[in-house]
Amino acid sequence: MSQRPTRHEKAFLRKGAEMAVPATRARVWSLLGVGLALNLSPWADDLRWLVPDFALMSLLYWGIHAPRWAGLGTACALGLVVDVARGLHLGLNALAYCTAAFVVLMLQRRLENFDVSRQGLQLAPLLLGKEALVLVLGLMFAHGEVDWRWLASGAMAALLWVPMAWLLDRLTGRPIATPGE
Amino acid sequence: MPRAPHAPLFVRGMGLPARFGLYVLFCLVIAAIDTRYAALQVVHDGLNAALHPLRILLAMPWDWAREAGGFFTTHADLQNENARLRQERERLMAYNQDRHALAAENTQLRALLALAPRPGVNGLTAEILQVSADPFNRKVIIDRGRAQGVVAGSPVVDGNGLVGQVTRVFPYSAEVSLLTDREQGAPVQNLRNGLRLIVSGTGADNLLEIRFLDMHADVKAGDWLYTSGIDGVYPAGIPVAQVVSTEPPRHTPFAKALCRPIGGVGRYRHVQVLNQMAVTMDATDGKKRP
Numbered sequence: 407m408s409q410r411p412t413r414h415e416k417a418f419l420r421k422g423a424e425m426a427v428p429a430t431r432a433r434v435w436s437l438l439g440v441g442l443a444l445n446l447s448p449w450a451d452d453l454r455w456l457v458p459d460f461a462l463m464s465l466l467y468w469g470i471h472a473p474r475w476a477g478l479g480t481a482c483a484l485g486l487v488v489d490v491a492r493g494l495h496l497g498l499n500a501l502a503y504c505t506a507a508f509v510v511l512m513l514q515r516r517l518e519n520f521d522v523s524r525q526g527l528q529l530a531p532l533l534l535g536k537e538a539l540v541l542v543l544g545l546m547f548a549h550g551e552v553d554w555r556w557l558a559s560g561a562m563a564a565l566l567w568v569p570m571a572w573l574l575d576r577l578t579g580r581p582i583a584t585p586g587e
Numbered sequence: 588m589p590r591a592p593h594a595p596l597f598v599r600g601m602g603l604p605a606r607f608g609l610y611v612l613f614c615l616v617i618a619a620i621d622t623r624y625a626a627l628q629v630v631h632d633g634l635n636a637a638l639h640p641l642r643i644l645l646a647m648p649w650d651w652a653r654e655a656g657g658f659f660t661t662h663a664d665l666q667n668e669n670a671r672l673r674q675e676r677e678r679l680m681a682y683n684q685d686r687h688a689l690a691a692e693n694t695q696l697r698a699l700l701a702l703a704p705r706p707g708v709n710g711l712t713a714e715i716l717q718v719s720a721d722p723f724n725r726k727v728i729i730d731r732g733r734a735q736g737v738v739a740g741s742p743v744v745d746g747n748g749l750v751g752q753v754t755r756v757f758p759y760s761a762e763v764s765l766l767t768d769r770e771q772g773a774p775v776q777n778l779r780n781g782l783r784l785i786v787s788g789t790g791a792d793n794l795l796e797i798r799f800l801d802m803h804a805d806v807k808a809g810d811w812l813y814t815s816g817i818d819g820v821y822p823a824g825i826p827v828a829q830v831v832s833t834e835p836p837r838h839t840p841f842a843k844a845l846c847r848p849i850g851g852v853g854r855y856r857h858v859q860v861l862n863q864m865a866v867t868m869d870a871t872d873g874k875k876r877p
Contacts (some may be wrong), residue, residue, distance in 0.1 A: 446638065447645045478603075478610050485614075490634040496627055497618030501611060508607040547622045 427578045429472030437464045437574070438476075438484060446491050455555040458563030461488055462506060462536060466529060467574055469510040470517045481507035494540075495547050502539045506532050522571040530564035695855045698746025702859065708822050710859040711735060713743075716760060725765035725788065725852075727751075731860060732759040740820055742861045748826035748850035749773060749814065750858050761860070765852050766827070767792060775827050776815040780805055783815055786828055786846060793852070795828050797844040806844050808832050822861060826850070 427433070441464035449457050461484055468476035485500030492499070509532055510517065517525055537560035541552050601609075621627045699712060713729035731737050733756050741753045743763050751771065755762040764771050765788070772787040782805060786795050800806060810830040816823025828846035836842045 443641070443645055446642055448642075448649050478606055482610050482614065487634065487638075490631055491638055495618050496621040496630065497614040497616075501614035501618070504607060504610040504614060508603065511603055543618070547618055 429468065429475060429578070431475050433578075434468045434472055434475040434480075437468065438480070440464065442484070442487065442491075445488060455553065456558055456562055458533075458559050458566050459488075459536070462503060462533070463563055463567060463570055465503060466506060466510050466532070467571060469507050470514055470525070471578075471580075473511055473514050476507065477511065478504055478507055494544065498540055498543045498547065501543060502536045505539060506536050522568050522575065525571060526564060526567040529567055530561075533563040533567070534560035536560060692856055695746055695851070696857055699857055699859055702744070702746060708861045708863060710744075710861055711737065712857060712859050713737075713761075715763075715856050715858065719762070724770070725751075725768040725790070725792075726754070727763050727765065729761050729763055729858065729860070730759070732757045732761050734759055736862060737761045737860050738862060741863070742814075742821045742825065743858050744825055744861060745850050745855055745858050748828075748848070749821065750850040750852050752820070753860060763858070766795060766848050766850070767852050773821055773827055774815050774818045775812040776823075777806060778811040778813055779807075782806065783817070784812065786812060793847060795846040795848055797830075797846065798841070800833070800842040800844055802836055802840070802842050804842065806830055806833055811849075812846065 438461065441461035444460035445457075465476055465481055465484060469481075481503040482500045485498075485503035486496060488499040488503075489496050510529075513528070517528060520528070534557065537557050541554065541556060545552055600606075617627065702710065711731055713731040713735075716728045716730050719726040719728065729737075729743075737753055737756050739753055739756050739761075743750045743753060749766055751763045751765040751768070752773075753761050754764040766773065766786075767788040767790065769788050769790040772785050775784050775786050776782065777784065784797050784800070784804075784806070786797055789796050797806065808830050811826065812828045812830065814821040814823055814825040814827055826849040828848050831845045831847050834843045834845070
């Protein structure tokens with residue numbers, strides 16, 4: 407009789423799958439690789455400024471769910487690769503990625519417990535701010551002119567965060583977080 | 588056990604803000620170095636070389652998609668493109684012909700430019716505006732007239748030789764009778780032996796003749812005929828024609844010689860009108876004589 411959980415006890419148990427697939431280093435890196443590959447894909451030139459920074463999005467995702475593997479060092483390395491791939495001065499994206507990762511790590515405990523749409527809402531300023539930071543840094547380091555349209559990619563990233571995080575949550579078997587629980 | 592490295596229970600390493608500060612410093616330093624100096628070019632080169640296969644790999648699906656799209660191009664598209672290309676080809680061919688015409692005209696203009704100025708004569712370059720549509724006369728209209736100082740009777744030459752004579756002058760244009768006009772004649776001299784002759788047009792396009800040639804006159808095929816200058820109209824020494832053949836007299840007491848004009852009669856678009864400058868010459872001559 408006493409083996410069955412009471413109604414009060416039940417509320418503390420998670421619904422759905424018991425545990426998410428553990429985030430291993432390989433999983434983290436492969437997702438970052440996919441994000442980087444999406445970044446490097448030959449998008450049409452007229453749409454290039456709309457394409458969100460997938461590498462940053464995957465970095466932030468792991469920053470929330472596996473901060474052990476997606477820390478400042480990873481962010482910096484990834485940023486350097488993106489810098490080279492985009493032909494920018496070394497360090498611009500690295501600095502922006504570090505900053506974004508830092509903010510996410512600071513807020514990690516809070517973000518972890520929100521569902522994807524609320525995460526998206528909180529990450530939107532971060533994703534937008536990263537693009538702005540790159541543009542401003544580019545201006546600082548003597549890139550003559552700046553195409554401010556690229557800020558749109560930050561907005562796009564904020565919009566795409568919800569479906570992307572939702573998909574990754576399903577892939578890793580993370581339970582659907584119900585708000586207010 | 589601490590759940591995450593960012594908030595350890597016992598502080599062992601640097602805190603997250605401190606590490607962040609170091610990373611920021613690092614990034615700013617390499618950004619500055621990369622901006623000011625070429626030292627990090629090696630890093631760029633190396634990483635780009637490493638990314639190159641990845642880029643090619645990533646471009647592949649897009650290429651495949653494009654090829655697959657191209658494979659299903661509709662028949663109408665192909666037809667449209669074919670028509671467009673055909674039109675383009677026509678246009679280019681016309682353009683090319685134009686180019687040849689321009690090149691030829693340029694050559695002829697250069698020849699005109701190279702004409703040595705003759706004493707007492709000033710040359711006025713003119714363009715042929717139209718050819719009179721008259722089957723009996725060989726005449727052209729040039730774009731210089733009285734306003735430019737063209738007077739009736741002036742000889743008209745091109746880079747090779749005599750072309751004709753101005754027969755009528757209008758305010759801004761003039762009519763030139765070509766050498767091949769039946770009514771037209773020019774006094775010439777055989778370059779070989781100095782024999783004076785008169786060459787006339789036949790009305791045919793590329794044929795002149797010497798009528799009423801003495802039976803024993805020394806004219807042979809291949810002789811060059813230049814203007815003699817004795818008529819006071821044509822200056823001496825302008826190439827006019829080359830004898831093609833001679834005909835012995837048959838029903839008349841006179842022989843006949845057929846000649847080919849040397850100047851581009853009815854061929855080119857630019858000619859030179861030679862105006863006499865007689866007045867000033869006479870004045871100086873009059874002063875010197877006594």
